[in-house]
Each structure stands twice: as structure tokens, then as C-alpha cells.
Amino acid sequence: MKSIRAIAPPVTCICLLCLYIISMDIGAARAFTPLQADFSSYDPEKQEIPSGDTIKVGLLEPFSGQSASAGEISNWLLGWVVHDINSQGGIMVDGKMKKIQVIKADTATQPVVAKRALQRLILNDKVDFFVGTAGSHIAIIGNQMAEKYQKIFLNYSAYSVHLMNAQNFNRYTFRTCSTTDINARGLAYYFSKTPIRKFYILCQDYSYGQDFGASMKKALKEFVPTAEVVGEVYHPLWLKDFAPYLSKVQASGAEMIISSDWPPDSWNLMLAIDQMGMTIPVAGQFFDDPRMGENLKNKKVGLGNTVVNFHLCNVETERNSRFNKIFHERYKDNAKVQIDWPTGVVGGVIGHFYWFFDVVQRAGTLNTEKIINLWEGDTYESFAGKLTMRKCDHQAVMDMFVSTLVSPSKWSKTGNGLGYQEQAVRIPADIVMSPCPEGLK
Amino acid sequence: MNDQHEPADHILTTRGLNHYFGERQVLTDIQLEIQRGTRHAIIGPNGAGKTTLFNTITGKYKPKSGRIFFKGKDVTGFKPDKLARMGLGRSFQINSTFAGLSTFQNLRMAILARRKIRFNFFRFLDKIKSVTTETDAFLRRIGLAAERNLPAGLLSYGKHRCLELSLAMAVDPELVLLDEPAAGMSREETHKMVELIRELTQGKSVIIIEHDMDVVFSLADRITVLHHGEILATGSPSEIKSNQEVKDAYLGEAEVGNAA
């Protein structure tokens, strides 16, 4: 007995050491794979927040104010990816497995609030990266702060072209979403294959809406020379009453409305079309909400709505169908989250987060310079297709997808209501991408 | 200037003043001549247009027709503040002091006006000793030194009335229009008020509206009777007392001596 007691401490020590080495080995070998976790336990409101030595990611989004829902959705999507990675042990950086900790920062969609929130993120919470954000006027602040404090900023939802032009570009900011220009080119190319020729541009009266309107006119001129823009109106944000605008559209004889609107404006527009007894389809990025169909009385409304996006759930790839299945399993009966398929932005942004963390994992470090070097020119196979980070302006190069809404559709909420057509149309990147902005190599 | 044709001993003259509220004529062809250095009372029943006449003279209302001459100068249509700077002061029927400010601060405002300190942004008011001394002196003169730091709104009615009068007098106007200075006061207070008016208006021209005939007859040098917006009679107190027309229209209607 005595001898056992005598050798017990060294043996234990050795055993622990072995275990440690083994675990290190396994850790080093282990890399996370997307969509491995058990998502049934994932609840964005009750996220497990790891503490201690973690990878800190700042989430810069509006959590108060009129666009608070945008922040909630982003939190949900980022949480999805983080949940997946953390349940696989985290990411190996600088020789240590670290879990990811998300720290929220509220922008209230006001540049000033955003700037202060960012300073708190960077200076006090000492985040390693930050991601965001709704609103190009907020994204500009993100760009500047990223450059000032040399933190990587992943922009996944500000679409204005000028964010990454020669004046605003900096090497710490990466944009994975498309731009108004790319969206417009995708749409215009798609329309060149259809007989629709009379368009009405109805966008929100602020920089994103105006950008989209301008891009659309340019793209139509390029791809559909015979197209006619019969009217162009910019309406205030959060508009109450679309009826006067629609009467104007009606009088113009347009066949298709082109709109940059996002909820609630996009919803109001569709409802107003229904109320006015019109059936004119709308083209844009946010006219595919599956909840919409059930609330329209005239079942012809919404048919022919054309959606352009950098991801759509009806893109036929093996990765995407697996993702769709997992997502649908999790959310088909969820009353709170009424999106049961990872439609456009939802699925796309999840993919972009996976890409970003994959880059970090491959870099194996939190060193900003190393991550930038790896990411520039990097290629990643996402759910819908290949993503490449263009070195010149840090804009992701991707195929675009266009889909019209039909009924019945298996992608609808009920399975036979209004939803995407069976398969999205893929428009290759070399058609939709615009060249590197002037002044950037 | 051709409008300086009014006699120099008249401090205020009105020529054919007419004023309307909507369709209703409230002042008809008012001719007033106020002698320099006299106390002139305007009496008349309620609604006779006395306060409207004051408001017209002091520039609050612009008369529909007619002219007003002050110190021989045509001042028709002048704004109240300009008239005040020319030396025309007034007090109000309903107390109109700065209720949130102390008695001292109230009076100091008038003293500033008297000393023509209007747009001075460069000196501490508290450090301008002469203003403070003068204000305190005035406070003692009117017997409100004890209430120096009390907000005007908390003064007793009689004292508040006294402050109201003093605000007008402290500016040192050449002509002052007093609108029922003794309104709502007890007999004793009225008596004090008459004394105060007598003291403060020494050597000044005064127009006074008053219902209390004791006050009127003890103060006024001349009296004008206003009735339905028209001048019924003007004359010395004894002339008015004996004027049959006035008796019929006004004095007979109420018990003169007790009218409040």
C-alpha cells in the first residue's frame, strides 16, 4: 500500500501529462466542420457564453431603434455558427483551443452610437475581430475604426458600392456580401433572358436605395438595351402608405417594379399591391419572405416576384441541400422564427461566417496580418458555390442567383403556397462582378 | 418737424381716436389733452373702454384712426417699449409683476430701465454697486425692504399692488398711466396707496383710472368721464361732480362713494 501511495503522485502527473499531450495532438488535428453540432438545442436567446480565454468577436448591429430586428437576426445567424464551432471544441489558435465569445454592440442605426459602441468593443472588451452591419452609414464607421485600431472588420450586410472604393477602402475591412452593383447586374442579366421590358424603379430615399436605383439603370443599359425605365421614385424610409405610389406606377404602364426595399417597407409594398388589386411583380433582394404569401388575398400577387441574392435555398448543390435539411428540421415548427428554409440572406450570411472562421482556423492565429494575408485571394466552397476574396478591394467574388416566385412551391411555408421556383438561376461571377474600382490595384 | 405743432404744455394729446374690436366700436373720437405735471383721472362704468384707451395710448393696440401726440411728437403706432423709453410708463389693473423673482429683482429690472442699461453683457450685475444701492433705496422708500428677498408671487395682495405701482414709477417716467392702482384694497390699504401715489408721482404727469371716487377726488386735478367709448365730460373735480349729464350716465347708477 505504501509503495502505491509513494508512486501515485508521479504516476498521476505522468498520466495527466500524457492526457494533455494527447488532447493537444487531437486538438491540433481536429478542425471544425460546418453543420456538425446538434442544433435542436440552439436557442439564440439562451446562448451559452463562454468566458475566460476566448476568441472575442464583436457583433456590431442595431439592437434598439427601428431596425432592431436586423440585429436580432444577425445575432441568431452568428450564434448558429458559433454554437456549431464551440460544440466542436472551438478553434485552434496560437497553439490553444479557444471557444468563440460573441459580444454584442448596439448601433441603434446611428453613426454616433455605433462609433461609441465600437470603441467600447475594441478598447474595453478587446475584441479580436468585429462583424456587421446594417446600414452603409454605419459600415463606414466600421471601416474607419477597423483601420484606426487595426482590427479585422467583416462586413456581411452593407451593400453600398462606395464602401469599398478607393476612398473608403482599407486593408482591414472585408466584404462578403454582394453590392448594389452586383445585385443590379444579376437582375439585369436575368431580365435580358425574359420578355419584360418596362420597369419602374421604386426605392427608398437614402444612399442604399439611391445607389441601387442608379446601379439598376446602368446595368439595364448594359444588358437590356431595349429596356425602358418608365418611372423612378424614391420614397421615405418606413413609409406608411404606398397607395399613391402604386397609382403612379399603375398609370405608367410598368410591367415590373424594381425595388431595394427591405422590411417593413417591402412587406408594406406587397400588401399595398394586394389591396390595390394590382398584380404587378416586384424585383429586388427582399421580396421573398415566406410569411408574405399567407397574408395576401389575391393569390396572383407575388407571382413573378424576382429575387436576386448571393445565396438562395433553392440552389442545387450537395452542401446546400444538407444545410437546408438541417435548418428545416430545426425551424419548421418554430413559432418564433417563422423562416423555415434558409432563404436568401439567412443562408448566405451563415455561409460567410463559416468562411471567416475557417480562415481564422487555417491561419491558426489571431494575428491580424496573418489572417489578412491568408484571406486575400482565398477561395472557399460555401453552401451555394465558390467564394473568392478579391485582393484589390476585399470584395468577395461570387456567383449570383436569381429566382422568381411561383405557386405552388415546395419552398413555401405550407409547402404549396407562394415560394421560390424549383431551382434558382445561377449567374456566373464573371458576368455580375464589376472590375476592381479605379485607384485600387 | 411739422407734427410738433401741439402745445408744449400738453404732455399727451389724442386727436379723434377710434378703435374697434371686430365690428364693435370701443373708442369713439377720443380727444384728450393732458397738462404737464397734472394728475388726470379717467372714470366711467365697467366696459366704458378705459383700459382699451390705455392700451391704445401705450401702443399695445394701434388705433383704427386718430393720432396720439406725446411730448408734442406724433407717436401713433409706436410700440410700447419705444414709448416706454420715451418716458411713458404704466401700471396694470391685474398685478403684472415678475412673480418668480424676488421683490428686489423686480425693482432692479425697473432701475436698469431707468438707468438705460439695456444691452450690457459685459459686467456682473451684482457687481454694479450703484444699481443695488438705488434699488435698495427705492425698496425702503416704498416700505418693502423687509420683503426684499421674497418672491413677488408670495407677497400679500396689498404689498404686491404696491410693487406693481413701484415697477412703473421706478423707471422714472414723465407720464405714467395707472390702471386702478387701488383695486381690491381695503379702506386702510387704499389710504396708504393714495399716499404712496402722491409721493411717487410728485411733479410727474399722471393719468389714472379708478373706480373709487374717494381716491379720484383726492388725487385728480382733472377728470374725464368715459361712457360707451365716448368722452362724456372733462373738467375739474368740482365741475364733474356738478355735471348733470355725468350724474345721469354714471354717478347715479352706482353708489359712488362705495364703488370698489
Next chain:
Amino acid sequence: MNAIAVMLITQAVHGLAYGMLLFLVASGFTLIFGMMGILNIAHASFFMLAAYVAFQIMAWSGNFWLALLLAPLAIAFLGILMERVMLRRIRRFKLGKALVLFELMLTVGIMVCIEEAVKNIWGTDPQIINAPDALRGLIPCFGMTYPAYRLFIIGLACSILILLSIVLFKTRLGNIVRAAVQDAEMTVALGINVPLVFTFVFGLGTWLAGVAGVAAGPLLTVFPGLANQMLLDSFIVVALGGFGSLMGAFIISMFLGELTAFGVQFFPGYSTIILFGFMAFVLTFRPLGLFGERE
């Protein structure tokens, strides 16, 4: 009928529908203001809250008419509660039309509070209220068709307007209310329980906002930002129409509705500047508003 005439008439009716909705909100605003001198900044929030309550009632019962009946009553109840518990507490010795800052700040607080509470309960996503099927179609009139629901709003607002005029101009209660709006101090002197009248008017005002909220529900989606624009428009109506003037509120509401509709048609993007420019012009030369009478 030629196309231009159709377009003009359609826009006119669009303007009418929005104007009517605005009048329902602004009438309560101006009544409360005229009577108590309170610029109730939370008024438009009651409008928004009513839409949410209606949404909830619809979610439980599925009956729009029930929502139209109950939601405004619930809102009126809340309004009365606010008046009796909060406003009454801070309104000391004060009657009349003076600008009362404490009440103003209180209503600012309540406005923010309602908006945040709504976000906490229902989230920030837009919610949809479906109009009853009978009202969802198009109705042919004057040789063209027009959405039934918008006509319903016009009809509803008209009938409430008539009801309101009967109550205010033909009944004893109405006389008292108008007297109190005109001169609260005098009415107290007449021995009328003015605080009770205040409560009644406050309840009436919030009830009107509630009706407008429910009516607006199916027309617009329901979202927390619904109150902001309505508040701004109500401000304009009250300021231009004359503080406390129902007649003025009606005329300006119609004018504003039409300006919005025709503004979209003829000078999109500039109607805000025109409107506020006009407001500035009117207020400068008639600080009491176009139809305000009192000094």
C-alpha cells in the same frame, strides 16, 4: 373616363383615406391639447399600441370586428389610467393653455416607454393584420375600381366624425366639453367637475387614436416605428389647424392627406419641405394656427 382623370381621382381618394385616418388621431390630440394644454407626445404611441392590441386580439380570436371594438376600449382605458394616475398627480393648480413642461416630459417618457414595451412584447418584426374577407376586394365606383378597405376607412372615419359632432355639438356633455376646451377656469367657476371632463376627453382622445390604430392595421403592417410619422403629422395638423380646433384639424388633415398623395404624383421627395415650409409660414403670421381663435 380618360387615364388622367382616373389617376387624379384615385390620388384624391388615397389622400382622403389617409387624411381621415390622420384626422382620427389628430382630433384626439387637438382636443386634449385644447382642453388641458398638454401636448400629449405619447398620443401617436397609443395609436401604434392599438394596432398591436388588435393584432393580439386577432391572433386569439381571428375576428377583426371584435378587435375593432375591444382594442380602442383597451387603449382608452390605458389613456384614462395615465390621466388619472400620472397627469393628475403632477397637474397642480393649473388650468388653461399654458405650455406645461412637466406634462410634456411625462408624455415623452411614456412615448418611449410604450415603444420599448411593444418591442419587448411583440418584437421589432412587422406584424400583419388581415382585414376581414368582405373588405379585401375591390369595389367598382365611378367607372373604376377602388380598394374596399380604404373606402371602409373613409366610411368609418366619417361615421365617427358625425358621431363626434353629435356628441360635441348637440348634447349637454358636449357643451360642457367645449366650454372646458374654450375656458377651463370659467367652467370650474360654473361648478362643473372639470377634472372628470378632463378624464372623459382624455379617454375620448385615446379612444379615437385607438380606432385609427386598429383601422390602420390592415392598411399598413404593424411595427414599432408606426408612431413616429403619425406623431409628426399630428403635430402639423394641430399646429396648422389651430390648437384645440376640431374644424381646423379636419381641414388640415384632409389637406395633408391630399398633399401627400398628389405630392407623390407630381413632386416626389419635396412634399416634406413644402409642408414644413408652409407650416413655418403660417405659424409666423398666425401663431395660433389657421383656424385657432383664442388669444
Next chain:
Amino acid sequence: MKRQFGKWCAWAMILGGLYMAPRVLGVFELNVLLGTAIFALFSLSLNLLLSFTGLLSFGHAMFFAAGAYGTVLVLTRLSGFPLLPLIGIGAAAAIGLALLLSPLLVRVSGHAFAMLTMAFSQIMYATVMKLSHITGGNDGISGFAIPSVSIPVVGVVDMALEQNFYYFAISILGLSAWVMWFFTRTPFGSIMVGIRDNPERVTYLGFSVPLSKAIILCVSAGFAGVAGSIYALFQNMVSVDGVLGPLSSFSPLINCFIGGLGTFIGPIFGTGIGTILLELMSAHPEQAQLVFSLVLIAIVLFLPGGVIMLYWKANTRWMAVRQNIQNRFFKRRIYE
């Protein structure tokens, strides 16, 4: 003498605290402090209208915005413009706007004044949005460098450094606040208070109310402009939402109110408390506004004199002051 000594001690502590702040606080806290100071000055300038002249403005942000845009437009268009005159430009832009509007604004008071200022600020909002090629629309103008200052003896001071800018800004802000305080203590300041209490009487004393109002408006606008100008430099940007948004005119109002109406120092307290509250709630941004509104309601209901009442309550002068406050704000109609 004893009170004088206490006063000097308090001043020394405040100044010492402000001087030491960059050494004690981190950059973020320093920025919060400076932001608070800027908004305190903005609130003080509104308070000049509100508490001292009795004019309620729903559009004071337009002067703030004029200062901010004035400074930024000159800075981005004329390179090499020195720093101090830039702030002068901001003040001048705001005063210019006030001069432009004063012929209209001085005609009205009470609610009409509030509505009129709101209308003008809305017009300004729409105009700034329309002129997006100049003002940058709702993206605003950002990313400009603050010019360095060369001081004869010290040498060139780099304003991009937070500490340096802090000292520069806090001295301007402090000086402005002092000048404003002085302004309320001059003979004209007493006339200002007279206009609040009884404009008619002020007129009959021989003061021109419209002219006085115009002067007050210009002074108030000028300091709002200074605040806006420093704000733009401090934030390194100017955007419509930041300086003209729906709450920009209301938040100084709320600050004045929380701090204590009718006092000079109140808005500073109010702004400070607002900042502290929002910082405490920074972990729960969704609930921050809710808590803020509840605090506001509670203050209206239970502490109508503002937070400064707490100090007064402890003070022996409390009774007299309360009567004063009650007189100013409860018993009388203060605004006509």
C-alpha cells in the same frame, strides 16, 4: 469666508479632476467623458432658452447641426485651415442660421415657438438629405483629420492624439460654459429672466422683447454651434442622424429636465446622469431606452425639480428654494 473657501476647493477639485482625467481613464472612458461634456454644453445652450427665457425649442439641434456641418465643410474643402478658427466658423454658421430665422422666431412664443423651431429643423433635415452631393446625405462626411495646432513655445500639438484633443476640447467647452454663465449674470441676463416671467411687463419697462429674444437666440445658437463643431471634430464625422435625427432635439431637453429646470448647472448633471445610465445599460442595449424612459417618468412624478433637487433637499435653504421653484413652475403659467 468659509463658504468661499469651500467653493474654491470644489472648483480646484473639478479642474484637477478634468486635468488628471487622461492619466487615470482609458481612451474609451475619456471619450465618454468628452462626449458628455459636449452634450452638456449643447444642453446648457438650450437651457438658456428654456430655463432663462422660457422659450421651448423642439428644433435646437439645427444650430448644433449648423455648427457641425459648417466646421466640417470648411475643414474638408479648405485644406490647412487652422483649428481654432474652425470652431469659430461652426459658431458663426449657427449664429448665421439664428440671424436668418430670428425675424420669424421672435414673433412667436409658447407652443408656436416650439412648433416653428420643429418645422425649421425638419426643413433643414430634408435639405441636408437633398443636398447629398455636398453633405453626404445620410452617410454624412467622415474620415477627415483634425488639423494640428502649433503653439509658439510648446511646438506642434498633434490633435489626432485623444489626450491632446481632450485638453483642447475641454478647455473650449469649459470656457463656453463659463461665458454662458456669465451671460446669465449680466444686466441683460436679468432681462432675459424677466422675459420668461412676464414679457409684457418687460416691454412696458422699455426693453424691446423681440430684439432681446433675437440676441438670446443668437447667443444660444452660437454655443450650440460650438458644441456641434467640437462634436464633429471629436467624432471625426458629421451625419444627419447624429446631429439632426428625431431625438437630437429632444435629448438636450430631457437632459435639462432630468438635471433640474430653472438652474444653470442642471443640464450638466442631467447629461452626466443620462450618460452613466446608458453606460450601465450597455450590456443590454435592448432595454436601455426602456430603463431611461422609466427613470424619466419617475423623475417627473417624484422629483419634479430634477436631480439637483436632491442636493437642495439636503440643503437648509431648501424651503425657500422650493417655494421659488413652485412659483416658477407650478403656480403660475410661465409661458404665454
